[in-house]
Amino acid sequence: MEDVVSEVLEQRGKDVSFSEIESVLARGTQTTGATGHARALTVTVVAIGPDERAREALPPLQQLCDGCAVRAILVTQAPTSSSPKLVGNVVVIGGLPDRYVDNALAALRLSSLPTLVWWRGGSADMLASLAKLADRVVLDADPAPAVWQRALELVEQSAFSDLRWTRLTRWRALVAQFVDVPEVRDAIASFNQLRVEGADHASCSLLAAWVRTALHWKDAATIQILETTRDAAIESINLGGDRTELALRLASSRRCVEASASVDGRTLMSRVVSLGNESLTGLLSEELRIRSRDDAFEAALRGAVRHYEHVSTEHRAP
Amino acid sequence: MTENPFHDNLRIEPTPGPTTLVIFGATGDLARRKLLPAIYNLGRAQRLPARFSVIGVARSPMDDDAFRKQFIDSLREFADVDAEHDEVAASLAKRLFYHAGAPDDAQAFERLRARLQEMDAIEGILYYLAIPPGVYGQVIEHLGAAELSQPRGRGWRRVIIEKPFGTDLNSARELNALVHRHFTEDQVFRIDHYLGKENVQNLMVFRFGNGMFEPIWNRRYIDHVQITAAETVGVERRASYYEGAGALRDMVQNHLMQLLALVAMEPPIAFTAESVRDRKMDVLLSMQPLLEDGPAADGQPNVVRAQYAAGWVAGSEVPGYREEPGVDPHSTTETFVALRVHLDSWRWAGVPFYIRTGKRLPKRTTEIAIQFRRPPLQIFKRTSPSSIAPNLLIVNVQPDEGISVRFEAKLPGTRMQLAPVMMNFRYGTAFGGQVPEAYETLLLDAMLGDPTLFARHDFVEASWALITPVHEAWRREKPAAVPTYEAGEWGPREADALMACDGRRWRTL
Numbered sequence: 001m002e003d004v005v006s007e008v009l010e011q012r013g014k015d016v017s018f019s020e021i022e023s024v025l026a027r028g029t030q031t032t033g034a035t036g037h038a039r040a041l042t043v044t045v046v047a048i049g050p051d052e053r054a055r056e057a058l059p060p061l062q063q064l065c066d067g068c069a070v071r072a073i074l075v076t077q078a079p080t081s082s083s084p085k086l087v088g089n090v091v092v093i094g095g096l097p098d099r100y101v102d103n104a105l106a107a108l109r110l111s112s113l114p115t116l117v118w119w120r121g122g123s124a125d126m127l128a129s130l131a132k133l134a135d136r137v138v139l140d141a142d143p144a145p146a147v148w149q150r151a152l153e154l155v156e157q158s159a160f161s162d163l164r165w166t167r168l169t170r171w172r173a174l175v176a177q178f179v180d181v182p183e184v185r186d187a188i189a190s191f192n193q194l195r196v197e198g199a200d201h202a203s204c205s206l207l208a209a210w211v212r213t214a215l216h217w218k219d220a221a222t223i224q225i226l227e228t229t230r231d232a233a234i235e236s237i238n239l240g241g242d243r244t245e246l247a248l249r250l251a252s253s254r255r256c257v258e259a260s261a262s263v264d265g266r267t268l269m270s271r272v273v274s275l276g277n278e279s280l281t282g283l284l285s286e287e288l289r290i291r292s293r294d295d296a297f298e299a300a301l302r303g304a305v306r307h308y309e310h311v312s313t314e315h316r317a318p
Numbered sequence: 319m320t321e322n323p324f325h326d327n328l329r330i331e332p333t334p335g336p337t338t339l340v341i342f343g344a345t346g347d348l349a350r351r352k353l354l355p356a357i358y359n360l361g362r363a364q365r366l367p368a369r370f371s372v373i374g375v376a377r378s379p380m381d382d383d384a385f386r387k388q389f390i391d392s393l394r395e396f397a398d399v400d401a402e403h404d405e406v407a408a409s410l411a412k413r414l415f416y417h418a419g420a421p422d423d424a425q426a427f428e429r430l431r432a433r434l435q436e437m438d439a440i441e442g443i444l445y446y447l448a449i450p451p452g453v454y455g456q457v458i459e460h461l462g463a464a465e466l467s468q469p470r471g472r473g474w475r476r477v478i479i480e481k482p483f484g485t486d487l488n489s490a491r492e493l494n495a496l497v498h499r500h501f502t503e504d505q506v507f508r509i510d511h512y513l514g515k516e517n518v519q520n521l522m523v524f525r526f527g528n529g530m531f532e533p534i535w536n537r538r539y540i541d542h543v544q545i546t547a548a549e550t551v552g553v554e555r556r557a558s559y560y561e562g563a564g565a566l567r568d569m570v571q572n573h574l575m576q577l578l579a580l581v582a583m584e585p586p587i588a589f590t591a592e593s594v595r596d597r598k599m600d601v602l603l604s605m606q607p608l609l610e611d612g613p614a615a616d617g618q619p620n621v622v623r624a625q626y627a628a629g630w631v632a633g634s635e636v637p638g639y640r641e642e643p644g645v646d647p648h649s650t651t652e653t654f655v656a657l658r659v660h661l662d663s664w665r666w667a668g669v670p671f672y673i674r675t676g677k678r679l680p681k682r683t684t685e686i687a688i689q690f691r692r693p694p695l696q697i698f699k700r701t702s703p704s705s706i707a708p709n710l711l712i713v714n715v716q717p718d719e720g721i722s723v724r725f726e727a728k729l730p731g732t733r734m735q736l737a738p739v740m741m742n743f744r745y746g747t748a749f750g751g752q753v754p755e756a757y758e759t760l761l762l763d764a765m766l767g768d769p770t771l772f773a774r775h776d777f778v779e780a781s782w783a784l785i786t787p788v789h790e791a792w793r794r795e796k797p798a799a800v801p802t803y804e805a806g807e808w809g810p811r812e813a814d815a816l817m818a819c820d821g822r823r824w825r826t827l
Contacts, residue, residue, distance in 0.1 A: 040744065176324035179324050180367055182472075255405070269369050272408070286329070289749065295326075295327050296327035
């Protein structure tokens with residue numbers, strides 16, 4: 001896959017100048033017969049990251065262009081070419097010094113429409129300059145604590161999210177929907193235990209911080225994060241108190257979550273729900289539908305940064 | 319702690335509280351084609367509550383497993399889902415139950431109550447009447463008699479009633495009165511699936527969420543409005559219903575009146591159910607009667623009806639309406655109707671609204687076209703002799719939901735020559751993701767108790783009050799008075815004459 005992408009980026013892409021991009025995209029739309037795409041554009045999506053991470057972003061960006069009316073720009077920090085390229089409908093820029101990236105994007109983004117930056121890594125200064133330019137920054141980089149710390153310093157300048165948080169949408173909704181059931185809601189004051197199991201400590205921390213914030217937990221509650229070596233960022237969540245427990249676990253298909261609520265060991269209800277489209281394109285599509293600040297994320301982010309190293313963490317073999 | 323603290327800023331919202339959906343007519347076409355797939359899609363999108371179950375009610379003896387199989391089959395047939403291997407479908411199927419009972423069987427409702435108690439369905443119960451309109455009354459009466467219409471303690475009871483709601487003004491009033499004996503108005507959800515379509519909802523956003531359109535949305539700038547709902551299909555398997563209904567009852571009284579109201583309504587003071595529905599109601603109250611006491615000023619009737627004769631649609635030869643199975647060979651039921659509507663309001667005085675709907679027309683499309691006045695001075699007449707096309711704003715309702723604007727542009731070249739261009743916005747390609755089906759939106763709204771997209775009792779009655787005199791006049795006419803149009807044509811000549819006498823013509827679609 002990487003080789004193919006690399007080939008597409010470097011060989012097949014069409015060289016264009018900055019000033020030509022508008023007209024080349026318009027001609028491309030005419031020749032491909034893509035009707036709605038260029039006629040009612042809704043947002044500029046900018047993916048940016050180090051070489052490998054940027055290359056991985058190309059296929060999802062192309063799918064995004066096929067599925068919705070976005071202008072997609074990929075900024076790779078490797079010097080792929082001296083001029084921008086058009087790869088399908090994606091504008092690819094490479095080899096720009098960090099300090100000029102915001103300037104280049106300012107010239108290429110759609111006027112008067114939102115800009116979303118998909119941050120796959122890079123220097124802290126560049127993140128700051130893009131936060132000024134973007135309406136929304138979606139983080140997707142490691143190591144999470146460092147990136148999050150920097151994001152918290154920039155939240156006044158732009159709305160932030162993280163693809164880890166996007167992956168938690170369905171899990172969070174499941175927890176909330178169980179608490180809609182009166183027997184569970186009546187018991188939440190007694191909830192004092194949370195166990196999150198998964199391969200990605202950062203995702204588990206975000207989820208734990210969200211629960212801690214929602215339930216106004218202080219130090220009396222027990223939060224356990226179990227790191228596994230399986231592929232899923234989150235494998236299971238157990239939340240409850242002495243009598244009531246919510247148990248959410250990734251199904252064997254890895255596409256659904258099996259969930260149940262029980263009181264005194266008796267199952268009140270159980271259900272299976274889909275995790276939705278967890279591809280990068282699917283996650284980005286969800287982020288494109290969020291047009292306001294995500295206050296829940298910002299609160300969870302603060303909590304996750306504050307408690308990142310302080311929750312009880314265990315490692316579990318697969 | 320009484321509120322759910324996890325709902326703050328949740329991306330999947332809102333979600334209803336615990337709900338049991340009771341579908342009357344669970345083995346029927348509507349349930350299989352629309353409701354069961356809608357339930358699955360809501361489940362797939364995680365919009366259903368954690369405690370959710372469905373009880374299907376119908377006459378046929380069947381057990382829970384057979385009803386679950388019907389659910390799986392419906393998904394495969396009408397939602398293109400490989401339901402046998404789908405975990406969400408399997409999980410939902412476990413929460414489906416079946417209850418055999420006829421609408422006139424009081425004991426069946428007693429047994430239903432016992433079953434609901436047994437299932438611990440004490441919170442929300444939503445009844446969906448997906449049954450023939452003739453038995454709405456029986457079901458409502460029995461729900462009331464079995465004390466199923468009002469909650470005991472906490473929880474709620476609501477009822478969704480499908481169209482047609484009555485067959486004329488009197489029957490609609492009687493049905494409303496009967497429903498109100500057992501349910502209060504805020505428990506009643508009269509469904510019109512057109513209102514669940516994204517672009518119909520978007521019409522309000524378009525008008526009231528933008529500053530640039532509302533100032534020109536009036537008689538000073540708009541010449542006229544055309545609303546078209548065209549179908550290529552004939553009467554299909556619905557002859558027994560359609561013979562007694564016709565296009566005026568089937569399409570105009572509900573769907574097209576709703577579209578007209580959304581186009582013509584004044585801005586509501588807030589986006590609340592009552593405020594929106596009050597303003598829509600004002601539109602119907604301002605409508606001039608469709609039949610005038612004497613001859614119309616221009617001698618042209620405001621209503622034209624017709625019936626399709628044999629012809630060709632989309633390359634296939636099709637029979638005429640009277641040759642369709644189940645249709646009376648001497649039927650006078652109209653399969654096409656065109657109307658000219660005038661509103662006595664400050665905003666719309668003198669602006670006609672033309673409405674047409676029919677079966678076996680050349681193309682399946684529903685749209686609202688707002689035609690603006692031409693510029694007051696034709697300054698390009700000398701260099702561009704062809705007359706300037708008026709600006710159009712087109713709201714596509716189906717099949718391709720979106721909005722288009724037509725305006726004039728200069729043709730490239732040295733001459734100042736003008737040509738119309740169309741700018742398109744399409745829901746399917748603008749935002750990505752799936753556009754929800756109307757039934758998904760409306761089912762969810764009913765579970766949430768939001769009646770904004772449902773018809774209120776007074777709207778239904780006002781709509782019938784406008785339509786009923788037309789039916790009464792038709793009944794007095796001789797059968798031979800029903801004109802015909804060839805299947806595959808855009809209606810009869812009389813429909814063209816209805817606009818031609820105003821110096822206008824129907825849009826080419």
